[in-house]
Amino acid sequence: MDWECDPGKDAANLAKHGVSLGFGVRLFDAADMLIASTIREGDEEERYKVIGIDDGRLWTAVHVYRVARVRFISVRRSNSIEQSAYDSSSS
Numbered sequence: 001m002d003w004e005c006d007p008g009k010d011a012a013n014l015a016k017h018g019v020s021l022g023f024g025v026r027l028f029d030a031a032d033m034l035i036a037s038t039i040r041e042g043d044e045e046e047r048y049k050v051i052g053i054d055d056g057r058l059w060t061a062v063h064v065y066r067v068a069r070v071r072f073i074s075v076r077r078s079n080s081i082e083q084s085a086y087d088s089s090s091s
Helices: 007-017 021-028 080-089
Strands: 034-039 046-054 057-066 069-077
Touching (some): 007 021, 021 057, 034 080, 057 080
Antiparallel strands (some): 034 046, 046 057, 057 069
């Protein structure tokens, strides 16, 4: 998979969430991953979340598609709403 990210945002994500944005690539390989569309309020940009399990923990990677690449915006542990969406999609 071709992917990209802003280096400053990558450093901020690592400091805040303990993982680099590149970690998001692993979620696309998760066995039961879920991709959900979301709209960012304010500018109405269409974004996506890939939600998947890695090493027994549920993670979410927010991203956009830029031509043939995935551009990661944030990678973090999933919140309760994402957990519920993931649980309901895999049952």
